[in-house]
Amino acid sequence: MATLELAIQEDVAAASARQPGRLGVLFWIAIGWMALVFAVAILADLLPMPSPTDMDMLERRGPVSVEHWLGTDGLGRDELARLIYGARISLVVGLCAPMIGLVIGGALGMVAGYFRGRFETLVVGSMDVLLAFPPLILALAVTAFVGQSILNLTCILGVLGIPAFMRVARAATLTLARREFVIAAQALGATHARILLRELLPNVLLPLVAFFLLGVAITIVAEGALSFLGLGVPPPISSWGSMIGEGRESLDVAPRLAFFPAFAFFLTVLAFNLVGDTLKALTDPRQGAL
Amino acid sequence: MNGAPLLSVEDVAVELPTPRGPLRAVDGVDLTLGAGRTLGIVGESGCGKTMLSRVILQLLPKKARLSGRVMFDGQDLARIDRERLRKLRGRSLAVVFQDPMTSLNPVLTIGTQLGETLQEHLEFDSVHARTRSAELLAAVGIPAPEQRLAQYPHQLSGGMRQRVAIAIALSCEPKLLIADEPTTALDVTIQAQILDLLAREQRRRHMAMILITHDLGVVAGRTDEVAVMYAGRVVERAPTPSLFRAMQMPYTEALLAAIPKLDAAPHAPLPAISGRPPDPTRPLKGCSFSPRCRYAVARCHQEKPALTASRSTDHHYACFHPIQLAAGADA
Amino acid sequence: MIEPAARSVSAEPLLEVKNLVVEYGFGGKTVHAVSDVSLEIARGETLGLVGESGCGKSTLGRAILQLRRAVSGRVLFDGEDLSAMRGEQLRRMRRRVQLIFQDPIASLNPRRRIGDIVAEPLLIAGDTDPKKRQELVCEMLSAVGLDPALVLGRLPHEFSGGQCQRISIARALVLNPEFIVCDEPVSALDVSIRAQILNLLEEMKARFGLTLLFIAHDLAVVKAVSDRVAVMYLGRLCEVGPSEQVFARPAHPYTALLIDAIPVPDPDVRPAETIRVGEPPSPIAPPSGCRFRTRCPRADQVCSAEVPELRAVAPNQSVACHHPLT
Numbered sequence: 001m002a003t004l005e006l007a008i009q010e011d012v013a014a015a016s017a018r019q020p021g022r023l024g025v026l027f028w029i030a031i032g033w034m035a036l037v038f039a040v041a042i043l044a045d046l047l048p049m050p051s052p053t054d055m056d057m058l059e060r061r062g063p064v065s066v067e068h069w070l071g072t073d074g075l076g077r078d079e080l081a082r083l084i085y086g087a088r089i090s091l092v093v094g095l096c097a098p099m100i101g102l103v104i105g106g107a108l109g110m111v112a113g114y115f116r117g118r119f120e121t122l123v124v125g126s127m128d129v130l131l132a133f134p135p136l137i138l139a140l141a142v143t144a145f146v147g148q149s150i151l152n153l154t155c156i157l158g159v160l161g162i163p164a165f166m167r168v169a170r171a172a173t174l175t176l177a178r179r180e181f182v183i184a185a186q187a188l189g190a191t192h193a194r195i196l197l198r199e200l201l202p203n204v205l206l207p208l209v210a211f212f213l214l215g216v217a218i219t220i221v222a223e224g225a226l227s228f229l230g231l232g233v234p235p236p237i238s239s240w241g242s243m244i245g246e247g248r249e250s251l252d253v254a255p256r257l258a259f260f261p262a263f264a265f266f267l268t269v270l271a272f273n274l275v276g277d278t279l280k281a282l283t284d285p286r287q288g289a290l
Numbered sequence: 291m292n293g294a295p296l297l298s299v300e301d302v303a304v305e306l307p308t309p310r311g312p313l314r315a316v317d318g319v320d321l322t323l324g325a326g327r328t329l330g331i332v333g334e335s336g337c338g339k340t341m342l343s344r345v346i347l348q349l350l351p352k353k354a355r356l357s358g359r360v361m362f363d364g365q366d367l368a369r370i371d372r373e374r375l376r377k378l379r380g381r382s383l384a385v386v387f388q389d390p391m392t393s394l395n396p397v398l399t400i401g402t403q404l405g406e407t408l409q410e411h412l413e414f415d416s417v418h419a420r421t422r423s424a425e426l427l428a429a430v431g432i433p434a435p436e437q438r439l440a441q442y443p444h445q446l447s448g449g450m451r452q453r454v455a456i457a458i459a460l461s462c463e464p465k466l467l468i469a470d471e472p473t474t475a476l477d478v479t480i481q482a483q484i485l486d487l488l489a490r491e492q493r494r495r496h497m498a499m500i501l502i503t504h505d506l507g508v509v510a511g512r513t514d515e516v517a518v519m520y521a522g523r524v525v526e527r528a529p530t531p532s533l534f535r536a537m538q539m540p541y542t543e544a545l546l547a548a549i550p551k552l553d554a555a556p557h558a559p560l561p562a563i564s565g566r567p568p569d570p571t572r573p574l575k576g577c578s579f580s581p582r583c584r585y586a587v588a589r590c591h592q593e594k595p596a597l598t599a600s601r602s603t604d605h606h607y608a609c610f611h612p613i614q615l616a617a618g619a620d621a
Numbered sequence: 622m623i624e625p626a627a628r629s630v631s632a633e634p635l636l637e638v639k640n641l642v643v644e645y646g647f648g649g650k651t652v653h654a655v656s657d658v659s660l661e662i663a664r665g666e667t668l669g670l671v672g673e674s675g676c677g678k679s680t681l682g683r684a685i686l687q688l689r690r691a692v693s694g695r696v697l698f699d700g701e702d703l704s705a706m707r708g709e710q711l712r713r714m715r716r717r718v719q720l721i722f723q724d725p726i727a728s729l730n731p732r733r734r735i736g737d738i739v740a741e742p743l744l745i746a747g748d749t750d751p752k753k754r755q756e757l758v759c760e761m762l763s764a765v766g767l768d769p770a771l772v773l774g775r776l777p778h779e780f781s782g783g784q785c786q787r788i789s790i791a792r793a794l795v796l797n798p799e800f801i802v803c804d805e806p807v808s809a810l811d812v813s814i815r816a817q818i819l820n821l822l823e824e825m826k827a828r829f830g831l832t833l834l835f836i837a838h839d840l841a842v843v844k845a846v847s848d849r850v851a852v853m854y855l856g857r858l859c860e861v862g863p864s865e866q867v868f869a870r871p872a873h874p875y876t877a878l879l880i881d882a883i884p885v886p887d888p889d890v891r892p893a894e895t896i897r898v899g900e901p902p903s904p905i906a907p908p909s910g911c912r913f914r915t916r917c918p919r920a921d922q923v924c925s926a927e928v929p930e931l932r933a934v935a936p937n938q939s940v941a942c943h944h945p946l947t
Contacts, residue, residue, distance in 0.1 A: 179727050179728075180722040180723075180724055180727045180728035181727065181728050181729055181730045181731075183683075183688060183720070183722070183728075184720065184722065184728050184729075184789075184792070185741070185745075186688055187686055187688060187715060187718075187719065187720040188715060188716075188719075188741065188742045188745050188796075189711070189712035189713070189714075189715035189716065189745055189746075190741075190745050191712075194745065198733075198741075199730055199733075202730070202732040202733065203730070203731065203732050334811040334812060334813060335811055447900055447901075448674075449900050450900065477673035477674055477838065477901075478673065478838065478839075478840075478879060478882045478883060479673065479878060479879065479882045480673075480900065481882065481884070482881075482882040482884070485884075504811065504812055505812075505884060506886040507883065507884030507885055507886040508884045510884065510885060510886045510887055510888045510890070511884070511885070511887075511888060511890060530888050531888045531889075533888075534886065534887060534888045535888075544813070545812060545813060546886055548812055548813050548815070548816040549812060549816075549841070549886060550815075550816070550819070550839075550841040550842050550844065550845040551841055552840060552841045552844060552868055552880065552883060552885075554841075554844070554845065555865070556844055556845060556846065556847060556848065556864045556865065557823060557845075557846065557848075558845070559820050559823065560816035560819055560820055560845060561816065562813070562816035562817040562819075562820055563813040563816070563817075564817070566781055566783065566814070567811070567813070
């Protein structure tokens with residue numbers, strides 16, 4: 001009997017090696033764009049560009065030229081440099097804020113979904129309260145209280161994202177916690193901590209990460225909106241949102257000042273969405289049985 | 291039986307494209323069924339029996355490629371237009387699936403689901419449909435049928451739901467009923483009741499029935515003819531008594547032997563079939579059962595045996611070395 | 622190297638269940654899953670527990686392993702009261718009692734490799750030597766008929782139901798337990814694979830000196846592997862006795878009903894025309910007295926008034942019925 005199993009397992013070995021990549025061209029373009037944005041954001045200091053804060057009052061709203069590849073903005077600052085440093089801000093806030101949501105929301109969701117009962121009711125209830133709070137008012141209130149800074153902005157957006165991650169984690173945990181492999185772990189005498197970390201977490205992580213990427217896209221938009229309204233990053237730090245806001249005044253004279261950041265914004269959000277969607281589709285266990 | 295058979299499946303094959311290559315889920319199947327007769331199709335998971343039922347119902351997945359003819363009541367179901375097919379389904383051709391929880395719509399009441407078939411195919415008005423629905427529920431043995439009409443599937447037990455599914459299937463007096471593992475999800479006492487119900491209704495309505503199952507015990511007392519499927523093909527087909535008394539295919543014999551019997555002594559080792567059912571994306575050159583067959587010889591691994599019949603009987607089998615279980619059986 | 626432990630051959634039963642009651646709430650109502658069940662399993666024995674869905678057999682199995690809290694009653698394993706244990710003491714006891722599930726694929730974590738899955742019990746038990754762990758894992762996988770080299774690094778979805786069940790059995794055996802609850806281990810498998818797994822279980826039982834509680838709804842399967850069998854209906858035991866005896870001469874009408882309902886693969890055997898009325902009542906509102914009386918052709922006043930207790934009707938065979946068949 002053992003020999004027959006061997007023969008069949010060779011098939012299994014051969015088959016899984018040929019797993020097709022269902023990732024299309026669009027996915028790779030999105031990855032490419034994201035890689036570019038990351039690269040320039042990280043290497044910003046090393047790139048041979050004028051400083052984003054150098055104001056050249058003689059060259060305000062200057063056209064595209066050799067010195068200023070994308071021209072200058074309303075205060076004579078190099079547009080391309082500001083765009084690149086803006087990428088940095090967008091990415092930092094865009095990644096760190098959902099990270100807060102992922103860690104705190106994910107943990108709360110998993111624990112709520114696993115233990116259920118009163119703890120779950122408490123968690124879900126408090127998340128509902130948080131969700132009911134108008135986010136913009138919260139942002140305004142906090143900024144008014146502790147001032148505008150990247151750190152404060154990241155924290156606000158992070159906290160606002162916790163309920164969504166909690167929901168995703170809890171939903172995934174609820175389905176998994178009743179599956180037999182969890183009961184098997186309990187029957188083996190595993191502690192709750194062990195079950196949460198070693199049995200549940202690996203399964204809940206993928207949907208959480210897929211949601212995280214979508215969360216990044218949403219956060220970048222949120223940060224952009226807040227900066228556009230003047231509630232985000234304080235000047236002279238440039239963020240794409242604030243650049244769009246500033247570019248509003250020059251729309252008739254130099255529309256590129258608003259369009260370039262908007263375009264970069266659009267592409268980056270789209271890229272994150274695409275990658276997030278693809279990952280979500282891949283994590284759906286669709287093992288087609290005939 | 292007089293005239294042409296009600297259903298005639300002729301050299302039907304279904305091919306599905308998969309990442310690992312084309313998969314022949316059904317590989318050249320021929321079957322006939324006369325009006326009022328019962329055919330049992332027996333096989334394990336992956337043998338193609340469910341796909342075959344989908345062929346008859348023309349409910350194949352989009353990417354499936356079908357070849358062969360499916361003659362039902364004189365028409366080739368694979369070739370007629372959608373509208374005619376839709377009229378046939380539910381009216382002359384009915385089906386009962388394995389899991390009544392998923393085959394009934396959980397958000398519609400029983401009455402609505404029963405009524406819509408009647409209204410669609412027989413053009414009943416809603417009052418008439420309601421009365422008839424209650425009659426149908428009573429006929430399938432559901433107590434207090436009027437109350438049930440207003441209930442939802444989740445309020446009924448598994449056995450009850452399956453009865454409702456049968457009532458829906460029978461509501462338009464079909465000529466052919468396909469029951470795809472109708473009792474696999476049910477308890478053994480309920481299973482007996484449901485099978486009795488199907489047999490009774492079939493006799494009353496002179497309806498043809500195809501009973502698909504993995505359980506040889508289910509087909510033994512309740513079918514006229516049995517077809518055993520393995521790896522997409524019919525490997526043995528015979529009138530039921532002949533199949534059990536003069537089994538020819540080693541697979542059928544092994545399948546029967548592997549079922550624990552109530553009259554066997556405890557702890558007797560079961561004669562298991564070694565290995566696993568074959569991978570349909572990797573068809574073998576020879577007989578599909580040869581890797582697991584204890585009678586296999588070199589020829590079995592090289593050539594595929596065709597379905598042949600012994601001279602005087604209706605007993606077809608696809609094997610180069612059939613077993614003779616009855617004395618004096620033809621080779 | 623796992624040695625079949627020098628199991629003490631005492632006459633005391635390995636497992637004793639005393640008056641176990643398990644209930645749980647369901648939308649405001651109470652489900653009486655297990656009502657006052659008592660049984661014993663001797664060392665080295667296989668007790669088959671058979672009944673239809675909703676009879677509480679799975680719940681009983683889980684309650685014995687303390688995976689479900691009982692409302693009242695006790696479970697004694699090797700003389701020690703499992704129901705009174707908590708925390709670390711209970712965790713240590715778990716090494717001696719294990720569980721095999723019905724759905725083989727769902728019982729394995731889809732994101733962990735087979736090697737890790739089978740080694741997990743050792744890790745939980747605090748076995749820290751990686752080399753020894755690896756050896757034990759490989760030994761177990763070979764024992765269940767799988768080649769460790771081909772299996773260790775793979776994920777569960779790459780295997781068939783039968784293979785997953787073998788892995789599940791390997792995981793259950795790696796700690797060398799004394800007692801295993803098998804909860805419908807072959808119901809989800811194909812007929813031809815079922816026989817393989819049943820044979821495997823018998824082999825493992827003999828090799829490692831196991832005691833089994835084999836839960837199933839298929840009587841023939843239960844009979845094939847059990848020494849004694851207990852029939853359960855709606856939370857209560859109907860009949861207990863040696864397998865051969867119970868199936869040859871059932872004393873309880875429900876047992877007889879179950880036996881008659883089995884489809885026999887013989888075309889000459891007409892399906893019996895016994896009275897097959899109705900469906901099992903709900904465990905939320907079980908009938909008073911004998912719970913089977915609503916479907917029993919022999920029921921009368923006594924049956925609705927008094928709950929029948931298990932009484933001996935033959936050597937080793939007891940039945941809970943006011944009007945037993947023998």
